[in-house]
Amino acid sequence: MKKLTYLLLIVICTIFTSCGIYSFTGIDVGDAESFQVNYFQNNALLIEPGLDRDFTLALQDRLVNQTNLNLVNSNADLIYEGEITEYRISPTTARANSTAAQNRLTISVKVSFYNKKKEENDFEKSFTFFYDYAGSEQLIGSQKDTALEEIFERLTQDIINASIANW
Numbered sequence: 001m002k003k004l005t006y007l008l009l010i011v012i013c014t015i016f017t018s019c020g021i022y023s024f025t026g027i028d029v030g031d032a033e034s035f036q037v038n039y040f041q042n043n044a045l046l047i048e049p050g051l052d053r054d055f056t057l058a059l060q061d062r063l064v065n066q067t068n069l070n071l072v073n074s075n076a077d078l079i080y081e082g083e084i085t086e087y088r089i090s091p092t093t094a095r096a097n098s099t100a101a102q103n104r105l106t107i108s109v110k111v112s113f114y115n116k117k118k119e120e121n122d123f124e125k126s127f128t129f130f131y132d133y134a135g136s137e138q139l140i141g142s143q144k145d146t147a148l149e150e151i152f153e154r155l156t157q158d159i160i161n162a163s164i165a166n167w
Contacts, residue, residue, distance in 0.1 A: 027066060027067055027160070027164050027165050029067055029068075029069055029077075029078070029164055030115075030117050030118055031077070031117045032069060032077035032078050032115065032116075032117050032164075033069065033070060033077055034069055034070045034071070034072045034075075034076040034077050034078070035063055035067070035069045035070070035071060035072070035076050035077065035078040035079070035080070036071070036072050036073060036074065036076035036078075036079050036080070037056055037059050037060045037063070037071075037080045037081075038056075038079065038080065038081035039052065039053075039056055039081075040052050040055050040056045040059075040081070040082050040083055040084055040109065041083045041084070042083070042084045042087070043083045043084060043085060044084050044085060044086050044087040044088075044108075045086075045087075045088075046087045046088060046089075047087070048087050051084060051087060051107075051148075052084060054148065054152070055084060055109065055152060055155075058152040058153075058155075058156050059080060059156045059159060062153075062156040062157065062160060063080075063160065066160060067164070076116075077115070077116050077117050078113070078114070078115055078116070078117075078163070078164070079112075079113070079114040079116075080111060080112075080113055080159070080163070081111070081112050081114075082109055082110045082111040082112055083109065083110050084107065084108070084109050085108045085109065085110050085126065086106060086107060086108035086128070087105075087106075087107055088105070088106045088107075089103055089104070089105050089106075089139060090103065090104055090106070091103055091104075091135065092104045092132060093135075095135075099135060100135030101134075101135045102132055102133070102134060102135050103132070103133055103134075103135050103137075103139070104130050104131070104132050104133075105130060105131045105133070105139060105147050105151070106128060106129075106130040107128070107129060107130070107148075107151050107155065108126055108127065108128040109126065109127050109128075109155060109159075110124070110125070110126045111123075111124070111125055111126070111127060111159055111162075112124045113125075113159075113162070113163045115163075121163070123162065123163070125162060127155050127158050127159055127162075128155075129150075129151045129154040129155050129158070130151065131146075131147035131148075131150050131151050133147065
């Protein structure tokens with residue numbers, strides 16, 4: 001009897017998630033079938049080469065992985081566009097000899113979201129996240145890759161939560 005109950009539960013969950021009735025991630029795309037992520041221009045005072053491309057791709061990848069929407073280049077139901085407004089490295093704590101004990105990389109993006117199916121959900125918001133690292137280290141190589149990956153993960157999830165998740 002327990003096996004039958006578990007099997008029935010699995011079938012019901014599969015039906016609800018596969019036909020779009022319910023999503024365990026809380027994502028509600030409504031009638032939308034497609035999305036596009038326009039290129040995020042890097043307008044920060046400090047320019048990190050490739051950051052604009054990498055962020056644009058990170059947002060596309062997260063949407064592809066968390067929704068059943070199709071990625072298109074134009075005429076999408078959901079449109080994301082914006083700019084990188086901040087890329088800043090600053091000390092967060094100091095040592096007695098006036099050197100940084102810890103540094104912080106902060107990245108901010110300004111996002112405009114357009115939902116052609118539900119225009120009342122359109123918005124323009126800024127999102128910011130940071131990564132702290134030891135003041136004795138330089139933000140290069142794998143350290144920089146780790147920092148950007150962590151920041152992009154949080155920024156893209158926050159953007160999705162604000163645009164199509166019911167959080």
